Amino acid sequence: xxxxxxxxxxxxxxxxxxxxxxxxxxxxxxxxxxxxxxxxxxxxxxxxxxxxxxxxxxxxxxxxxxxxxxxxxxxxxxxxxxxxxxxxxxxxxxxxxxxxxxxxxxxxxxxxxxxxxxxxxxxxxxxxxxxxxxxxxxxxxxxxxxxxxxxxxxxxxxxxxxxxxxxxxxxxxxxxxxxxxxxxxxxxxxxxxxxxxxxxxxxxxxxxxxxxx
Amino acid sequence: xxxxxxxxxxxxxxxxxxxxxxxxxxxxxxxxxxxxxxxxxxxxxxxxxxxxxxxxxxxxxxxxxxxxxxxxxxxxxxxxxxxxxxxxxxxxxxxxxxxxxxxxxxxxxxxxxxxxxxxxxxxxxxxxxxxxxxxxxxxxxxxxxxxxxxxxxxxxxxxxxxxxxxxxxxxxxxxxxxxxxxxxxxxxxxxxxxxxxxxxxxxxxxxxxxxxx
Numbered sequence: 001x002x003x004x005x006x007x008x009x010x011x012x013x014x015x016x017x018x019x020x021x022x023x024x025x026x027x028x029x030x031x032x033x034x035x036x037x038x039x040x041x042x043x044x045x046x047x048x049x050x051x052x053x054x055x056x057x058x059x060x061x062x063x064x065x066x067x068x069x070x071x072x073x074x075x076x077x078x079x080x081x082x083x084x085x086x087x088x089x090x091x092x093x094x095x096x097x098x099x100x101x102x103x104x105x106x107x108x109x110x111x112x113x114x115x116x117x118x119x120x121x122x123x124x125x126x127x128x129x130x131x132x133x134x135x136x137x138x139x140x141x142x143x144x145x146x147x148x149x150x151x152x153x154x155x156x157x158x159x160x161x162x163x164x165x166x167x168x169x170x171x172x173x174x175x176x177x178x179x180x181x182x183x184x185x186x187x188x189x190x191x192x193x194x195x196x197x198x199x200x201x202x203x204x205x206x207x208x209x210x211x212x213x
Numbered sequence: 214x215x216x217x218x219x220x221x222x223x224x225x226x227x228x229x230x231x232x233x234x235x236x237x238x239x240x241x242x243x244x245x246x247x248x249x250x251x252x253x254x255x256x257x258x259x260x261x262x263x264x265x266x267x268x269x270x271x272x273x274x275x276x277x278x279x280x281x282x283x284x285x286x287x288x289x290x291x292x293x294x295x296x297x298x299x300x301x302x303x304x305x306x307x308x309x310x311x312x313x314x315x316x317x318x319x320x321x322x323x324x325x326x327x328x329x330x331x332x333x334x335x336x337x338x339x340x341x342x343x344x345x346x347x348x349x350x351x352x353x354x355x356x357x358x359x360x361x362x363x364x365x366x367x368x369x370x371x372x373x374x375x376x377x378x379x380x381x382x383x384x385x386x387x388x389x390x391x392x393x394x395x396x397x398x399x400x401x402x403x404x405x406x407x408x409x410x411x412x413x414x415x416x417x418x419x420x421x422x423x424x425x426x
Binding site for chain 2: 106150151154180185187195199209
């Protein structure tokens with residue numbers, strides 16, 4: 001299975017590339033610039049050794065992949081989605097997007113008119129199957145292959161695509177996928193990110209994931 | 214310290230009564246009817262043995278207590294608050310309220326105009342210090358004294374009252390209190406309840422709490 005990490009330049013993209021790459025998935029790191037994508041792919045490859053990780057421009061990554069992850073800051077994600085509409089038609093698209101702003105030292109969830117970032121993304125990518133996941137994964141810790149964890153990943157989606165994402169998630173050691181309902185529930189999951197960030201900041205902890213127990 | 218569990222007839226009220234009662238706090242179980250309050254207080258007392266747990270009508274419980282918990286279904290909570298305004302002035306009031314409805318088999322958070330149930334409660338109880346807490350405690354498990362757990366309790370509040378609630382929470386073995394910001398963040402915490410309920414229902418787990426790790 002070919003997985004594209006669109007704009008996969010942040011820690012979540014890196015973590016997914018490394019961890020899925022190690023498992024034998026064919027990883028495509030996408031970026032606006034080919035050189036940047038290739039540089040990142042080669043950096044990631046050095047960290048995992050034997051894996052298939054290549055770089056492509058976002059358009060080519062979207063065209064080539066079976067599953068795409070929008071590891072893009074939410075402010076830019078919807079414009080990128082407009083551009084990649086055709087290439088992503090018929091594919092599974094994972095939204096870890098969290099529309100959020102900082103007011104003072106406080107993180108605030110900015111709920112989109114469409115109900116959630118995932119629903120907004122789905123309204124642009126009408127022919128793709130959008131699934132919301134990975135909002136509560138502490139990205140820096142996740143990108144560090146030495147890190148051990150036991151985190152839960154609530155996942156929202158309406159179609160069989162959700163099962164694809166549940167399966168991809170469970171493959172990663174230390175992650176447990178939990179069905180959190182349809183895409184109309186995605187705002188409940190996206191809201192976890194500002195909650196977790198506020199908890200981290202105010203209690204001076206390191207990065208935190210969540211588990212249901 | 215005298216703690217009133219207003220309408221404290223549900224599992225959360227019972228759990229708090231038993232666990233704080235065992236710790237030596239003076240517990241007042243409040244209900245609309247005195248007989249019901251007294252019956253519950255005597256039932257709780259049998260479960261913990263040596264403790265101070267008495268029953269009173271809600272008005273008297275609110276008058277007598279230092280801290281009150283609104284263990285009342287959210288639909289009735291604001292009317293009750295109107296009635297107890299005077300008695301609760303100057304006191305710490307804990308809101309575990311979650312405005313929620315079920316649509317099909319799905320739980321939906323019904324965000325109040327005021328921003329959250331806690332903020333709505335604070336708008337009624339203008340002279341009290343409202344603190345939001347205990348939304349993610351699985352009530353039936355919590356009411357069972359044999360149950361062991363390690364759950365986190367995100368707490369929102371604007372005043373020093375938050376520290377009182379953090380302290381009361383930490384006293385209960387197995388609960389860790391986490392500062393989750395001001396009352397304007399309470400909707401992020403209240404949203405946890407429908408999220409957790411949907412996860413439980415769809416993944417056929419038993420009751421679940423959460424932990425940040």
